[in-house]
Amino acid sequence: xxxxPSPTWRWLRRADAATHRWLVLVLGLLVLVETTSGSILLYQxxxxxxxxxxSWTSPSHTATPSKHPxxxxxxxxIILNYHPKFDPLLAIVDSKGLYEVSGxxxxxxxxxxxxxxHIIGTTTLHxxxxxxxxxxxxxxxxxxxxxxxxxxxxxxxxxxVNLPVGRVLLGIAAFALLYLCISGLISLRSGKKGVLNSLxxxxxxxxxxxxxxxxxxxxxxxxxxxLLWALTGAADEFSFVSKTGYTLEGRHPxxxxxxxxxxxxxxxxxxxxxxxxxxxATNGGRIVGYRGPVGSEGTYRFYVIKGVDLWKYxxxxxxxxxxxxxxxxxxxxxxxxxxxxxxxxxxGVLFGGWGNALHTGDAVNPIMRSVFFAAGMTPLVSAIxxxxxxxxxxxxxxxxxxxxxxxxxxxxxGW
Numbered sequence: 554x555x556x557x558p559s560p561t562w563r564w565l566r567r568a569d570a571a572t573h574r575w576l577v578l579v580l581g582l583l584v585l586v587e588t589t590s591g592s593i594l595l596y597q598x599x600x601x602x603x604x605x606x607x608s609w610t611s612p613s614h615t616a617t618p619s620k621h622p623x624x625x626x627x628x629x630x631i632i633l634n635y636h637p638k639f640d641p642l643l644a645i646v647d648s649k650g651l652y653e654v655s656g657x658x659x660x661x662x663x664x665x666x667x668x669x670x671h672i673i674g675t676t677t678l679h680x681x682x683x684x685x686x687x688x689x690x691x692x693x694x695x696x697x698x699x700x701x702x703x704x705x706x707x708x709x710x711x712x713x714v715n716l717p718v719g720r721v722l723l724g725i726a727a728f729a730l731l732y733l734c735i736s737g738l739i740s741l742r743s744g745k746k747g748v749l750n751s752l753x754x755x756x757x758x759x760x761x762x763x764x765x766x767x768x769x770x771x772x773x774x775x776x777x778x779x780l781l782w783a784l785t786g787a788a789d790e791f792s793f794v795s796k797t798g799y800t801l802e803g804r805h806p807x808x809x810x811x812x813x814x815x816x817x818x819x820x821x822x823x824x825x826x827x828x829x830x831x832x833x834a835t836n837g838g839r840i841v842g843y844r845g846p847v848g849s850e851g852t853y854r855f856y857v858i859k860g861v862d863l864w865k866y867x868x869x870x871x872x873x874x875x876x877x878x879x880x881x882x883x884x885x886x887x888x889x890x891x892x893x894x895x896x897x898x899x900x901g902v903l904f905g906g907w908g909n910a911l912h913t914g915d916a917v918n919p920i921m922r923s924v925f926f927a928a929g930m931t932p933l934v935s936a937i938x939x940x941x942x943x944x945x946x947x948x949x950x951x952x953x954x955x956x957x958x959x960x961x962x963x964x965x966x967g968w
Contacts, residue, residue: 625646693719827882853880
């Protein structure tokens, strides 16, 4: 015997469906722009490497095997010996095991073979305006100055919120997507059989019903991905989201600190000594990124991979790290772990570990990432099918002269 929903539940579903539609009308375009641009940016690193030009001065383009390879920190010193006017800011390990040492803009780098300690080439990165624009759109809401598409008014910092208008809009879009996902789940019929019936496409039915069924199914299949992106995206813009998650667990959220060197005037320790001190602080691991001290108060900064490599498929190894360590440039005993990605609690996994790696797609290989790409494009499909259903239903009402409450088929589908 079929269970009859209570009046309260029926009212809730109708109110939810109405809220769903109005939210789509008001914020649907913002959500659509964010999810579509994010889907393309899943392959940003791979697309960017197409425009990375190498100029080799050595026939060998891979790291020379060595029992005692040069440390990453010493690679900057090698370059300064030959190019004293170069300003090395960041040294990373690339996908070939070579060291790339770049300046502040990171658009020009020297390539060093750690096995021989020789400069074997240079690399120039030319990001296309399209990718840079999409990055500005998706990550900054067109508020990043100096990038294509920058809009000054979106860079206005809102008092108290302490965020530019563009990023606040991105946070609102993330919350809107979160609600749309929950709303779609509410729209499904109760019970296992009811859910299965809600996710069936009735081929022999009208065009209106086919679009509505497809709208519901596409949304349901993609909801795990959309929920992940909504939660992690909201946390990126509004810190209270992740703080709430950690508070519910009874923990403090991990913060990033930027300590300073204090014993100014003392002899500076070597980068090798600083690297050894950093690895002692982390109880091992592998250094994949290094920044030298800037100014008299600056510190050595090392980026370390330890344990599971969450960013395994990011093409630049130096951009994959889970621990950041600072070392006083005058005293090797003064070390600070300035960031450590938590992975042992649900909030840590979602907001500090796997969540971020899955948000960018770098936790899976490029082939598996195509599933993420398809999920990111589902809001576009939902917009088409939902818009088509709404148009058909509106035309039907006009043709029959029925009012809103007397429509023959009331669409309670949230998707």
